Amino acid sequence: MAAATGAERRWVRGRGSPEAPQHPAPAYGRHGVGRPGGIWRTFQRDPEFGPDGCRRDAFPKLLLSQPAVLTISGSSAHWTPAHPQRLLHHQRPRQKRYYEEFPINLRTGEANLTQVYLQEALDFMKRQQVAQRPFFLYWAIDATHAPVYASRPFLGTSRRGRYGDAVREIDDSVGKILSLLRDLRITENTFVFFTSDNGAALISAPKQGGSNGPFLCGKQTTFEGGMREPAIAWWPGRIPAGQVSHQLGSIMDLFTTSLALAGLAPPSDRVIDGLDLLPAMLRGQLTDRPIFYYRGNTLMAVTLGQYKAHFWTWTNSWEEYRQGIDFCPGQNVSGVTTHTQEEHTKLPLIFHLGRDPGERYPLSFASTEYLDALRGVTLVVQQHQKTLVPGQPQLNVCNQAVMNWAPPGCEKLGKCLTPPESIPEKCSWPH
Template sequence: MASAARGLRWALGPLGLCWALGPAAATNIVLLLMDDMGWGDLGAFGEPSKETPNLDQMAAEGMLFLDFYTASPLCSPSRAALLTGRLPVRNGFYTTNGHARNAYTPQDIVGGIPDSELLLPELLKKAGYTNKIIGKWHLGHRPQFHPLKHGFDEWFGSPNCHFGPYNSTERPNIPIYRDWEMVGRYYEDFKIDLKTGEANLTQLYLQEALDFISKQQASQQPFFLYWAIDATHAPVYASKQFLGTSQRGLYGDAVREIDDSVGKILKHLQQLGISENTFVFFTSDNGAALISAPKQGGSNGPFLCGKQTTFEGGMREPAIAWWPGHIPAGGVSHQLGSVMDLFSTSLSLAGLQPPSDRQIDGIDLLPVILQGKLIDRPIFYYRGNELMAVRAGLYKAHYWTWSNSWEEHGKTAVLQESKLVLQGAGRKGKLALEMFFMLCLGANSTQIK
């Protein structure tokens, strides 16, 4: 049913006339989500050492997104936003929310993704997809939050990244799971050498991806692969063959191994003859963690600040779409995009409509990717209890503090910054920004004209 619906839809579109002869085959979906990788870490985005030839080739064969954003500058909220298509303030993962909070470490946080949320893999099941997550889940560690309870069929990875080591019964190291079974812990059964940075985890995650793709191709079953590895999150690691090979130190070694792994995944799809039926998107959960720099953190290019801030360095991410035979090679888009759009875009690829019983903040990017269109997004905002920002056209404003108390800091700083932003904005931008501050920050619009 879903495949037939998708075939009909594309038959009515300007690029899909040849598909009108019959139902279109379901498109495989591969989302490659990095952890704390910055906008400026890839050669295609201007990194001068140019040590990412495979990702640069992916960009040359597909489409580069220069204005692509996460929904939060922190790990858990951005991942929840990707998988639900909804702002963290809607899905229960905004900063310091008592229900879910950020899920920094499983030992400290008891919340997770609410049962009321519909995740992308749950919806893809309706179109016959088999779904696998490899790597970091980070949406809750208790049994009720397990990824296999939220639409995934398989999991190899961890509820969190490789914090530690702890080596304590009171605060044990982070576990690694194969589906429901815990198969070991970081630093113990899965070694990470903090002195050298050596760990074989990326190679394990790569092999898991290759094996899953091969299995699904053999079964002729459409699949969704969510490859969410954590190699660029401090403490950074890389396998022995990549250690010492980068001009950028250990962090560069990790990026080089990721690049090599992505190249092998794309080549595998081509060798199996399914690359033209597989949509691949590469991005990061938030900007580079400058607190870990220079040895353990990446580059946010020309942008201000990084992870944990709503400035461009914390929110704007590298992004590449790849789909041979469908995406014109060498495309560059200035579409204002977001990780939340991957939810709506993936559903569209599967011939499914987004849920109608809730607000969905992501948009379908297929017209952008396939036809080079620009979709009007007059206002794009993100908000938690502590981190707030809004973009209207080229203009952006922030309210940034680590306190939950609006009264403690007062409105003066926000209003001063607002005046500066509004002075340069056009009428449409001013109206959008005024509405944001009036509704989200409690400021009277007459105060910020």
């Protein structure tokens, strides 16, 4: 997740109970897995250990020491032209790890992975309810990420082609998860949150990608098409049904909101970017706050109220573009959708997203509206940068040898691969 991946959220509300939920269960749509042309996908079902069997710190000790946690998400294991496989990992209590290769039929688009994801989630919820244990479920399907897939009952059922088939299966699966919560009679004690980590990936559109409607560009950019996603919050008896909120939010807010749901205060020894969204969801209370958009270490843009200021504009390089990689197909806004990194730090391009959600008409530099918006944006950026503590990059060194060539369990299947020579090198992130 980038330093500020959030954009405007639309909360479609359910109902809820006065007590804090025993079962926080974000049903979170993740599209950032796999690569076009690959024919296998990873299924990571282990909340506590990485694919190489080593414990990770991605889950706070709070969660690991509390009720059961299950994360279900697609993730890359390793890929070479000779071995284009994705690995499936699984660890159950008192069972040794194993892995499987999970195929996606590129010709037909058929794959049963969403159903595997769904059944694993349903079984987990049932086990926790039988044991009368609270639980946390992170359900990150990836069927809408190229190569797009759907199971046989859903293939050919949508007018939107294979992508629509995948969306229909995801929609059906979310419905089954909510239905089980009702059957288990725990809806009033369960908080469900559904969103995505980025806008549609237009580089694989239209057949293998979604649409961002009127918004500019797509995933991998800091324009609205890459950053603005919908969100649905559901907590019967507590969150009023059928309402829409214009609260500006970020995925980073889920951390702070989750702490509030558990009755815990966020850490006080550092600046926390996330906002507690419960006042917006439960009482319709709006909080005016900025959202910062980064690419790498560069502050590209900031949104404050209805105004969005771009300090840099860039889609992707001319080299990539000439190879057919286009983050903004059919959208060319002069001086905005640039293929060179254009600096606007002295006079940022400012758009009013209420009147111009497509970021096509920047405000005139000479207008009073521009100058007023610039003063507000400049202040919040200065405040943000004063409290900013640079982190240690975790994705700067790449080494194929440390990837998951021989996970535990591969010996029994005869599918262990020999790791290549260890050659650490600086990662290349061209966009």
